[in-house]
Amino acid sequence: VFFLSLLSFLCLLALSGLCCDDTTSEFSVRLYHRMQAAGGQENILFSPLSVAVALGMVELGARGASLQEIRQAVGFGHLLPGVEFSLLQNLTEALPDDDAHYVIRFANSLFLQEGFSFNPDFLHLMKKYFRAEVETVDFSDSAAVAERINTWVENHTESKIRALLSADDFSSVTRLTLVNAVYFRGSWKNQFRPENTRTFSFSRDDGSEVQTLMMYQQGDFYYGEFSDGSQEAGGVYQVLEMPYEGEDTSMMIVLPRQEVPLASLEPIIKAPLLEEWANNVKRQKVEVYLPRFKVEQRIDLKSTLQELGIKKIFTNDADLSAMTDGKDLYIGKAVQKAYLEVTEEGAEGAVGSGMIALTRTLVLYPQVMADHPFFFVIRNRRTGCILFMGRVMTPEVIEPNDHDFDSM
Template sequence: MELSGANGQFALDLYRALCKESEGPRLTSLVISPLSISTALAMVYLGARNNTEAEMGKVMRFSQVSDVHAHFNALMEKITAPSSSHTLNLANRLFGEKSSSFSQEFLGEIQKNYLADLQAMDFLQASEEARVQINQWVKEKTEDKIKELLKAGVLTHMTRLVLVNAVYFKGSWMHRFREENTKEMPFKITRTETRLVQMMHQVRKLPFGYVPEHELQVLELPYTDKQLSMFIILPPEETSLGKVMSKLTIAKLLEWTDPANLDDGSDVVLHLPRFKLETSASLAGTLTVLGMGSLFDAGSADLSGMSGDGGLFISTLAHSAVCDVNEEGTEAAAATAAIASFCMMREEHFTADHPFLFLIMHNPTRSILFLGRYCGPQ
């Protein structure tokens, strides 16, 4: 299995679990950066041993990828390559208690493969100061979009290791929306509830597909140099996003968004909400449910590849993502179904006026940078 496929399947597993946790009388919007989470966890995987290593390898599919860390290094180099059309900053760091002795071999491998450092912190005597310092680092890496990743009280004198990931993306559409075409329109949150949103509008030839098996519409909105694209997956009004997610695999997702399966010869009459999403989550509980529990348990974690002192475990895994979609573009901090295209039809209507899935993908590597759902104003 290639690394992008492993990361993609883990992204879907994690996203499904987070959606299940947030189940309620009505859906809530949710966005995460799977690539950032996978990259940060890969650094921990480098130091994991025995059962902890086996659990991580199984849940994240790392055990199916040869030389995971070299592949991550190559992947990060491709994704963060300088571009004149967008900004993409991916930053990961481990913050460790200064009294713990970390392996020089581990630190060297982290630096070589992930261009990242482990920063010593005084959690024992100054956990609140450490929290402020970590939040400031995240704030700088996300261009002030994520101001308080770690909430008050999250760190204590018992904290030994904190894993933090931060990602910032800002891109401009290849085909920008005109602000004067944005109008207030109703968004169907549920069958009985609607709320007004600012609905952007344009008519343009855009890559479009249809998945008959699930009656899904798929639309690609490329950013200016086509290195990155936002894909929107729109089910029929009567089909819940949960139903779509329950059947979604990375193979299907990659097939649905494959350029070869999208028709770009028809005009698409597009209505898409202008929206901004922010999600903050502590992922330890979610990852435990997925099968990575030992990593977060003081009694069973084996991170002896990081430190031979023993007793080291991940006490906090915090993740925040912000995604801002507007007329200019996007600012974000945070294979079985046949696809029928309609080459004979010259016009398609794509009206995103009810809950939909979206993802931002790095096209050359087919890596998912952001994955989310928009369910209307909260």
């Protein structure tokens, strides 16, 4: 359950009092583009935050070229060696265990093959920086190991992330699995009223349409219209930032024009553009039509990270000698499973009843009609830290025989 996280490196820099760093945010965007290239017409969801922490845990145990690959790929090459661990520690300690505004569950664990032992200094640093648990298992009993890890993950994510790994993910040669889980639940500052939710047609980029539950509200949000000078993104596109309670955390939605596929907008997404959006949206009254959606995705990050330059830790050339004296120790699995649900309350929302078709009305204010694919980030507005990044190509689909669905 290699819940890897990149963009939290930018959180960690910010939360420690340093500004967000373009190199780390660029690394996060590069990871998104890799997933996009392999994703076809699928939804995407991953947690840059968890990638950073998991890579930090591996970095603690790495030496030589294995260590340098991680530092270079993530953008830490300009820092003094070891500084990033204090930054990561500040990040994780800044996340509340429980808060009235939002809930974030954050847990790390290393699972090592029985018969190996961890370096005591490594164990001490893992607890100091990451509050991480360390356990030994017998990977040859793959079914039992999968069940044990899956239960651990489920318990640490309020039962939202299930069945992360299967027996097929392990073999008699598996020696090390790194598990990092993060779960977020926030409540909107301005909640949608369930009675305003209606069935609506969502136009997918392949030309097909699905019926979904469309939430609606008129309220004060951060909003801006942007244009790509080269027309690569299809001209003007909209950016809407909707704060969660407490206003420290928000969801930023980036929506191309109705007739422009998201694939035309995605190539322009770069780290500096994320900052440009955040700095230039203005608070104003906006009409928002946003589909309820739930994205749950399991991503094999091993090949993606290798493409980004982090290669040795996955091969026999790995040098993890700061972690354990075991020879030929390398990471066999790099998997992330992320879960995000967006509803009227921002958490699990009630289903509205008596749905009727929604029609466009006279537009008095800027209107964000997310009835086609969009890109999003969930970020800390104060620090720029990105908790989740992804896209919605298909929201929750309402079948005609569902009790929520009225004939259109």
